[in-house]
Amino acid sequence: xxxxxxxxxxxxxxxxxxxxxxxxxxxxxxxxxxxxxxxxxxxxxxxxxxxxxxxxxxxxxxxxxxxxxxxxxxxxxxxxxxxxxxxxxxxxxxxxxxxxxxxxxxxxxxxxxxxxxxxxxxxxxxxxxxxxxxxxxxxxxxxxxxxxxxxxxxxxxxxxxxxxxxxxxxxxxxxxxxxxxxxxxxxxxxxxxxxxxxxxxxxxxxxxxxxxxxxxxxxxxxxxxxxxxxxxxxxxxxxxxxxxxxxxxxxxxxxxxxxxxxxxxxxxxxxxxxxxxxxxxxxxxxxxxxxxxxxxxxxxxxxxxxxxxxxxxxx
Numbered sequence: 001x002x003x004x005x006x007x008x009x010x011x012x013x014x015x016x017x018x019x020x021x022x023x024x025x026x027x028x029x030x031x032x033x034x035x036x037x038x039x040x041x042x043x044x045x046x047x048x049x050x051x052x053x054x055x056x057x058x059x060x061x062x063x064x065x066x067x068x069x070x071x072x073x074x075x076x077x078x079x080x081x082x083x084x085x086x087x088x089x090x091x092x093x094x095x096x097x098x099x100x101x102x103x104x105x106x107x108x109x110x111x112x113x114x115x116x117x118x119x120x121x122x123x124x125x126x127x128x129x130x131x132x133x134x135x136x137x138x139x140x141x142x143x144x145x146x147x148x149x150x151x152x153x154x155x156x157x158x159x160x161x162x163x164x165x166x167x168x169x170x171x172x173x174x175x176x177x178x179x180x181x182x183x184x185x186x187x188x189x190x191x192x193x194x195x196x197x198x199x200x201x202x203x204x205x206x207x208x209x210x211x212x213x214x215x216x217x218x219x220x221x222x223x224x225x226x227x228x229x230x231x232x233x234x235x236x237x238x239x240x241x242x243x244x245x246x247x248x249x250x251x252x253x254x255x256x257x258x259x260x261x262x263x264x265x266x267x268x269x270x271x272x273x274x275x276x277x278x279x280x281x282x283x284x285x286x287x288x289x290x291x292x293x294x295x296x297x298x299x300x301x302x303x304x305x306x307x308x309x310x311x312x313x314x315x
Contacts, residue, residue: 021245025254028239033261035231036109037269039101041223048211050224051101055204057228058236062197065237078194085187086195092180093199097232098206099169099176107166110263110274111153114282115170117259117289118146120252122174123181131186142292149284156277192240200232253293259286 044050066075079086103112121143127133135143154167184190208214216224243251259282266272274282 017245021242022250022254024238024242025246025251026257028235028242029255029257030261031231031235031238032258033113033265035100035227036104036112036262037265038223038227038231039104040109040266040270040272042220042227044216044220046212047102047105048207049214049216050227051098052204052207052211052214053216053221053224054101054228054232055097055200055207057225058232059197059200059204061229061233062193062200062236065233066193066197075194078191079198082190082195082198083187085183085190086198088183089180089190089192089195090198090202092176092183093196094202094206096173096176096180097199097203099172103166103169103173105166106163107170108263108272108274108278109266110272110282111167111278112170112173113259113262114274114278114285115150115153115167116174116177117256117282117285118150119174119177119181121146121289121292123178123185126178126182127185130182136295138295139292142288145288146285149281149286149288152281152284153278154281156275193236196236248296250297252296253290256286256289256293 039050042050063075066078070078082089100112121139124133124135124139125143128135150171154164154171156167184192184195239251239255246254263272263274
């Protein structure tokens with residue numbers, strides 16, 4: 001009986017770890033989905049001031065988090081070991097962070113998040129171009145539909161009813177995050193937390209040179225604190241911790257809740273309703289992403305075939 005109880009406890013430990021990781025990744029998606037709603041409460045006219053304070057608060061939180069988790073030596077070592085790939089990821093994240101805040105002045109949160117939902121598939125396309133990674137036929141079909149869906153959303157700019165700047169910045173966010181994904185896949189030594197922290201430093205320094213004034217009201221500073229610490233910093237800390245405990249496909253699936261919840265939060269808080277083309281194009285992008293993730297789940301859950309995956313063939 002003791003042996004049975006011991007084996008059951010050992011089997012239950014990975015399950016608990018997986019549930020813990022899944023909960024953290026879902027929490028990160030929930031926190032990230034609040035970004036658009038929080039930003040809409042900020043009255044500051046200069047987006048560069050918003051970028052500066054958001055990045056500064058996020059930097060302070062992430063440094064404190066790494067010091068608490070890894071200590072001074074561990075934190076310094078992580079930054080030192082990033083190398084050029086880490087600098088590249090930081091530059092990508094700074095670009096995405098800046099573009100997100102500026103894009104909010106030109107388009108809806110739904111447009112930004114639904115275009116951004118195609119990041120995993122655009123990353124697969126970039127990996128094929130840059131690294132010649134094999135892309136399955138199903139993934140090619142999903143990439144095609146992502147491009148079609150984004151085209152439907154962006155088509156509103158052709159008639160002049162929507163500014164092309166907002167959709168252009170949303171596409172820039174998608175490309176920057178997809179590039180960062182490819183880099184971290186190619187260089188597994190790149191740690192997400194220090195690279196992203198360095199990205200917030202880059203964003204703050206760039207904003208410092210562009211802002212006409214950094215003065216904001218106490219009301220705005222409270223929301224900027226939430227924008228930087230809760231939405232960006234804590235969201236990243238939860239994802240970085242949880243994503244290491246669950247399969248990549250599950251992390252990607254849970255991450256799609258940001259795309260679902262983000263527009264809902266803005267609609268509930270600010271009555272911001274996306275246009276018909278945004279909903280149609282976003283539905284195409286989202287469906288392609290979910291089908292792709294479902295295929296990944298099925299592929300990883302299939303048992304290895306004897307004689308093909310290193311297992312001995314049956315006699």
